Amino acid sequence: MKKINKSRYAILGMLFDKPRSGYSIKSNMLESTSRFWQESDASIYPMLKTLEAEGKVTSKNEFVGKRAKKMFEITQTGKDEFLAWMALPAESETHRDELLLKLFFGANTTPDETIKQLRLKLQQSQKKRAQLTIVQIDTLAQIPDTHTHKLFWEMALKNGLMHYDAQINWLIDSINCLENKFGGKNGNKN
Amino acid sequence: MKKINKSRYAILGMLFDKPRSGYSIKSNMLESTSRFWQESDASIYPMLKTLEAEGKVTSKNEFVGKRAKKMFEITQTGKDEFLAWMALPAESETHRDELLLKLFFGANTTPDETIKQLRLKLQQSQKKRAQLTIVQIDTLAQIPDTHTHKLFWEMALKNGLMHYDAQINWLIDSINCLENKFGGKNGNKN
């Protein structure tokens, strides 16, 4: 089965409700979908161009204050394509996790190195979880319940919280396990 | 920062303990690391060639019964490179999850379609979790505790179980949430 470009759907989805500029799509995704979906700068602008050539979006130049923006609007054809994709079963992601690979090969190095990797990941996960709760309080909680997107955005955010919680618990267990087995140095808390 | 080929480390890691053929690496990874790391057929053979040209592995043709195999053995230089990578902090994976993207855009389609997506994922997650417990019982449990890799393989497997458990709970919660809110059709259990 031929692999197809999924970026287009993310972009069409971001345009579904209202017209946006490329920059707006980019920054919006950064603060909303980045945990499970990100687009690099260099993928959004060319894709918008392609979508316009295909008639899936239209563009017009606008001025917001003194700033020039190229605003893109989704067409009916674009909506049709987006909705057709939405109806398709979600393909399971192929996921590469370097930490788990290093853990899998842990016997080939010292336990201390693996513990170090796990501790670093623990720090990162705790930080990311904290950032997510900030989004929850500062952004999501401000949206009125009548907003049609709110429920779905909440569910996606809950997925993140649950993911980090489970990950953090597993990391703590794993670190303890290694330290008990190999007499981990408690001084090495960096 | 330039993105570098990580496949090489996975392959060097698989060769660290004992010589293997390309096919053996492939099938071995399929049953051990595939949840968090996979290599396609077309990446292993060329990479082995590259590694050999770099002096990281050596090869010789062997016969196992009547079957010809090209067995690859890691060199000291190869081990050095692998260990240097192991000591590097694990880079955080960029992860694309199509289900979460569709959920995020759920307000643009009918709740029923989103529920369908979540139900499908629930089935898949339950199936994958079951497969993992089979690996745990049939494969991991058979390995003697003295085997240096066992502890690490167990931790990686536990990560999978915890991941699926959390995911399954979240899916059930989310499905219930949507059904309560939108009066989900209970007949639609496919």
Next chain:
DNA sequence: TTGAACATGTAAACGGTTACATGATTTA
């Protein structure tokens, strides 16, 4: 005897990222 598993590869296309490039406007 037929299909599954073993076994090894190549070529081309594709998607995505990195690095490069530029410039305006707002805020500290």
Next chain:
DNA sequence: TAAATCATGTAACCGTTTACATGTTCAA
């Protein structure tokens, strides 16, 4: 006035996947 943010793009590279290609051996 300097830095951060807004704003839009291109070119080249690289890693990965898909499709193609071939042949053997073992078990049902």
